[in-house]
Amino acid sequence: MRFHVMTLFPSIFDAYLNESMMKKAIENKKISVDIYNIRDFSKNKHKKVDDYPFGGGAGMVMTPQPIYDTYDHIVKKNNLKNPKVVYLTPKGKVFNQTIANSLSKEEDIILLCGHYEGIDQRIIDLIVTDEISIGDYVLTGGELPALILIDCISRLIPGVLGKEESFMEESFKDNLLEYPQYTRPREFMGMKVPDVLLSGNHKLIDEWRKNKSIQITSERRPDLMKKVIKNDKNK
Missing domain, CATH: 3.40.1280.10 (SPOUT methyltransferase, trefoil knot domain)
Structure with a gap:
């Protein structure tokens, strides 16, 4: 490019x-x-x-x-x-x-x-x-x-990001905003990382992330949420 x-x-x-x-x-x-x-x-x-x-x-x-x-x-x-x-x-x-x-x-x-x-x-x-x-x-x-x-x-050009999947999981994929992210330490100022992210169960983690994305999008960008609902109906 x-x-x-x-x-x-x-x-x-x-x-x-x-x-x-x-x-x-x-x-x-x-x-x-x-x-x-x-x-x-x-x-x-x-x-x-x-x-x-x-x-x-x-x-x-x-x-x-x-x-x-x-x-x-x-x-x-x-x-x-x-x-x-x-x-x-x-x-x-x-x-x-x-x-x-x-x-x-x-x-x-x-x-x-x-x-x-x-x-x-x-x-x-x-x-x-x-x-x-x-x-x-x-x-x-x-x-x-x-x-x-x-x-x-x-960011969309192959090879620019460290991992090819990086941009696929960011905000606006499928019109949804990105889910919350956490890193070490597990507890900071009394606030703990959600247990599901420490579970090792990738199915549950994916479900949690999808639900959080839907929740955040609904609260902050109802205009995008309308597109999500419309796309789901057309599937």
Whole structure:
């Protein structure tokens, strides 16, 4: 999986991509993440990348030329054919595990990080294939959402996680939130690990975990629980 990121702030990505799982995934060549500074492709003598919106309004809008030329450079450099181009925007479809699973099957993904009041609509019409939001709130720019997508999608790439089954037992599998986890010591500040987890009976442990997942999902995400019930009825 190759990620190509278009951004005005490349240094934001440095720390996160050089730590923990992401660093190992890149070192082991399971993924690659190339960062492109949109400002480098501006033909304006002052490297300007934004301007006032036509029709008036607050804020500035990212101009199309630098973004398109960055995209064109990525496509030609990597010999890409009709790549997925994801624009991170509050107007997009809300990101979830299903979308992550779908995107993980791509060989290349271009991530476009917006700033200011957004980008010129013509760029969206010309090159963007998917508009994605990470939630119903507004951030300063698309860099944090881009990192979230890179992290989430990378976990689904074979060989990135230590065990292939790791991501299969996490939250949102079958629309259920994950069950509680415990480790040593068996007792901490008077609170004991549930006996069933110490029983060695894997059937009982699986039942306990499934019931806890259902309980937590029902309490915290009734919207997901509706999907679980619907799926069970269709089986």
